[in-house]
Amino acid sequence: MLQLTTPARNSLAWLLFGLLTLAGCSSPPQPAGDTIKVIAQPAAPPPNIVIIFTDDQGYGDLSCFGHPTIHTPHLDALAANGMKLTQCYVASPVCSPSRAALLTGCYPKRVGMHRHVIFPQYDYGLHTDEVTIADMLRDHGYATGIFGKWHLGHRPGLMPTDQGFDTFFGVPYSNDMAQIHRARNNNYPFRLPLMRDNEVIEWEPDQRQMTRMYTDEAVAFIEEHKDRPFFVYLPHSMPHIPLYASEDFEGTSPRGLYGDVIEEIDWSVGQVVAALEAYGLTGNTLVFFTSDNGPWLPFKLNGGSAGLLRGGKGTNWEGGQRVPAVVAMPGTIPAGSVCREVVTTMDLLPTIAALTGATLPDRVIDGHDITALLRGEPGASSPTEAFLYYSSNGDLAGIRHGPWKLLLESGELYHVDRDPGEQYNVANNHADRIAELRALAEQMDAEITEHARPVRVVEETLFDPRKPE
Numbered sequence: 109m110l111q112l113t114t115p116a117r118n119s120l121a122w123l124l125f126g127l128l129t130l131a132g133c134s135s136p137p138q139p140a141g142d143t144i145k146v147i148a149q150p151a152a153p154p155p156n157i158v159i160i161f162t163d164d165q166g167y168g169d170l171s172c173f174g175h176p177t178i179h180t181p182h183l184d185a186l187a188a189n190g191m192k193l194t195q196c197y198v199a200s201p202v203c204s205p206s207r208a209a210l211l212t213g214c215y216p217k218r219v220g221m222h223r224h225v226i227f228p229q230y231d232y233g234l235h236t237d238e239v240t241i242a243d244m245l246r247d248h249g250y251a252t253g254i255f256g257k258w259h260l261g262h263r264p265g266l267m268p269t270d271q272g273f274d275t276f277f278g279v280p281y282s283n284d285m286a287q288i289h290r291a292r293n294n295n296y297p298f299r300l301p302l303m304r305d306n307e308v309i310e311w312e313p314d315q316r317q318m319t320r321m322y323t324d325e326a327v328a329f330i331e332e333h334k335d336r337p338f339f340v341y342l343p344h345s346m347p348h349i350p351l352y353a354s355e356d357f358e359g360t361s362p363r364g365l366y367g368d369v370i371e372e373i374d375w376s377v378g379q380v381v382a383a384l385e386a387y388g389l390t391g392n393t394l395v396f397f398t399s400d401n402g403p404w405l406p407f408k409l410n411g412g413s414a415g416l417l418r419g420g421k422g423t424n425w426e427g428g429q430r431v432p433a434v435v436a437m438p439g440t441i442p443a444g445s446v447c448r449e450v451v452t453t454m455d456l457l458p459t460i461a462a463l464t465g466a467t468l469p470d471r472v473i474d475g476h477d478i479t480a481l482l483r484g485e486p487g488a489s490s491p492t493e494a495f496l497y498y499s500s501n502g503d504l505a506g507i508r509h510g511p512w513k514l515l516l517e518s519g520e521l522y523h524v525d526r527d528p529g530e531q532y533n534v535a536n537n538h539a540d541r542i543a544e545l546r547a548l549a550e551q552m553d554a555e556i557t558e559h560a561r562p563v564r565v566v567e568e569t570l571f572d573p574r575k576p577e
């Protein structure tokens with residue numbers, strides 16, 4: 109659970125070299141002997157980080173994860189050049205808690221963000237005392253940008269630029285917290301702003317252009333910062349309902365509008381990868397693609413598919429929290445590899461710290477460094493001994509330990525390696541195991557509860573989300 113140290117690796121050497129280069133010091137004043145050695149043989153800059161995070165995309169909604177009619181050639185190529193993760197979990201089956209976990213490396217409850225999602229009228233958000241991946245990398249000399257949906261608080265002091273990002277372009281909350289897609293003369297009281305940093309630049313933007321706009325902004329950011337380390341966080345608004353695709357994609361997929369939307373996201377992945385290739389950055393950039401939770405099944409054809417997994421968004425079945433994941437970093441991650449070990453999005457922060465030499469937050473986090481798994485080291489196994497499931501309202505709901513998964517309320521027990529679809533409850537044969545798992549879950553949750561850190565409440569507003577009279 110506790111990750112306290114990581115080697116500084118080559119980052120100090122790179123930073124010294126970079127500083128001297130920036131200062132134009134071709135003949136610097138006589139420095140210490142070690143520094144001369146550094147200048148003669150500068151280390152490679154630390155890797156760029158790109159995290160692409162879709163909204164409500166199911167485990168089965170990529171062709172490389174088995175979808176028969178959605179065509180995702182760019183994601184499939186990313187997997188062919190990198191690694192597919194078949195047991196990747198998010199820490200919540202809904203948006204805001206899942207995002208808090210990804211960015212802090214913590215269970216949502218540890219950072220107070222476990223109580224469902226943030227609505228337009230809410231006054232709280234992720235506390236700025238928390239250290240996000242963006243904070244960590246910016247302190248390490250990275251340019252940091254977010255292009256897409258934030259959803260961790262939108263009052264002054266709770267915005268992306270307060271949480272380690274140099275720049276933000278996108279929406280502060282979900283794309284259905286909007287007037288535009290609802291029936292005419294509806295009573296929904298809130299509207300959706302498109303923002304740049306802390307400014308609203310448009311109310312109720314044309315959502316058909318969203319995926320393209322985020323992509324263009326992300327690619328421009330990569331171009332602007334190609335000569336220094338950067339972190340791009342690209343949390344798409346789609347395929348969260350209401351679904352929208354641009355004119356180039358609408359009506360093109362045999363899967364219907366949902367397929368159009370996924371194929372436009374796939375196009376976006378291709379644009380990002382092409383930009384990295386154009387600037388010679390492919391081998392020194394980690395690209396991680398995943399989804400914030402499972403598919404929104406009650407919307408039927410407009411929701412996605414968790415493939416062979418049971419359930420979807422908002423549930424603690426595997427389909428709610430096990431998400432499709434692809435990661436690439438040629439030369440570091442073996443091409444065409446598959447990791448079947450349990451990993452979580454909480455692992456991203458400590459793993460990125462290890463890869464970049466950035467300093468880990470000075471507090472308890474829940475994620476683990478999975479670089480050994482990503483490098484495909486022989487015998488590498490999951491550092492996650494047990495994984496806790498929390499309901500969409502933040503209540504302890506279950507635990508996975510090895511191949512076993514216990515749902516606490518119903519007492520159902522599944523062997524999710526043999527039975528990933530959770531079809532065969534084997535609780536009757538395992539009374540002792542159930543007692544052990546229940547005790548472990550309660551013990552882990554008690555520790556998190558005891559040491560939970562607060563959210564931040566802000567009275568002032570940046571904008572009025574209410575519909576004008």
Ligand SMILES: [Ca+2]
Nearest residue numbers: 163164203400
């Ligand atoms: Ca979501």
